[in-house]
Amino acid sequence: MDYSIGIDIGGTNTVIGLVDESGTVVAKEKLRTKESSIVDDYLKSVATKIELLADRVKEENLILGVGIGAPNGNYYHGTIEYAPNLPFNGIIELKEILEVLLLKDGYNLKVTVTNDANAAAIGEMIYGKAKNVRNFIMITLGTGVGSGIVVDGKLVYGHTGFAGEVGHTIIDIDGRQCNCGRKGCVERYASATGIVITIKEMLANTTRDSILRAIKEDEITSKDIYEAALKGDSLALECFDYTAKILALGIANASEVTSPEKVYLFGGLSKAGDILLNPLKKYLNEFLFSVFQNTIDIELSGLKEEDAAILGAAALCY
């Protein structure tokens, strides 16, 4: 059987998984991303873990390579570039350094890098629901909003290697201030962070009753809003409706560009299921240009949350 190694580099932890061709994570290793702020030390630890996993199967099987999903990961350069939430500054030559380290120890493995959302999109193609879907958009709803765009069966990297930033398309030039320095980005509304901003605005601007008034304002989480919505709290439901509206606008605008057949939602907020999906579908059709209406299905991702980042990264080897 063929195996691949998928690595999910997050701000806190780095998880390294050995994945078989059916998409099962057969073994995992973990280390703290902040273990060392010296990149070379950190990457030596990563290489050691890769070798540990490879040793489990390499005698009798082919290991296709190592795929890495990382914030600001660049597919063309094999780098991480100026990732704000990682302990390493500037441009990290991830692919080059790791390949050299592995080769020194006798492991001839090709390393491929991309960002988390692109990895999720490729994961959906290889192991998830998008096996036969030629045109789709993957939306990852976490602290921010990421996206991976697939056109004609291929992930879109574009000129820079950073294509697919639906979360940073602008839906209102006078809108909310985004961390990126601009205003009105989709991410500022349709992420776990964004929905909390929305509910705080709603609680402040109305005197309407809500279960959420029992929680200290600074402690409200997106999960609280979801639970309130599940109980039929009208303010929480309205908050989800507004979130869905903005997300639908971002998806509609991206869809006018690439005309996808499917949109898959993944991560955090997508767990709200129909509470998010139902208004999302309604608004998407409203915002779409006539030729695209009723041509796009929005669904939840087919990847298991727990292993999705590793699966996406491992899928880069294909």
Place this chain on the structure above:
Amino acid sequence: MDYSIGIDIGGTNTVIGLVDESGTVVAKEKLRTKESSIVDDYLKSVATKIELLADRVKEENLILGVGIGAPNGNYYHGTIEYAPNLPFNGIIELKEILEVLLLKDGYNLKVTVTNDANAAAIGEMIYGKAKNVRNFIMITLGTGVGSGIVVDGKLVYGHTGFAGEVGHTIIDIDGRQCNCGRKGCVERYASATGIVITIKEMLANTTRDSILRAIKEDEITSKDIYEAALKGDSLALECFDYTAKILALGIANASEVTSPEKVYLFGGLSKAGDILLNPLKKYLNEFLFSVFQNTIDIELSGLKEEDAAILGAAALCY
């Protein structure tokens, strides 16, 4: 030498051109699109003109095929579908009917169909400035705003075959009413029609002096605004600045999706040159997410206005 036949179907005229491989239109035929509202009659006339042109070179040369650029032209289906400005209703099986007509007369030519803006993008790739550009966006600024998106050297058709509608991305959900039934489409601001709406609003909402006040309001054209701007008329310049701002937002949002290296402007409003280009470049950089800033050049198309539609259509044969 290889030749191809390019057809530009417009609301008023249909122009059929014989194009050599260097991109020279060596001969042209013309007929009125509204000659007959019976599609079969119209297409018989088109076929006759194609044959007339083909006869000029077919003895000693290869004719690659027939390319057609038409409003609402669909590449996958070879059809025109519900084009509002053509005299034919519903779905026209353009490719099928024309191929049969031509074959009957002994001309075995493959017919390819797409919309005008996609044809312009392909024309730019084959005959214009984009010969070695893998990722670009073509924007056609006419009565409306069209676009053709090229990713990794291939035109994006998407699931429906209608991908690339930057003109119908929404920049303000409470914005101007668009003909398409929705509100706030880029096209409603950044087209020849849109800029006239803007100047009328400006003239009505201020008492500022302007050369344009000498023209009857209902008779102001985008050309008048351009000429006033050339003379330094501050209201006209502000009008171009606002137009550029909205267009920049539409282009920025599309660029977050596909990360182009170049954006080419074509048609009507693009003739304003630097009056449009200078503010457009400034706003584009402002609206772009940091990783895309200073990675995109905006330029005027390299296709000659007069023959561009035919060249784009002819380029479909490649």
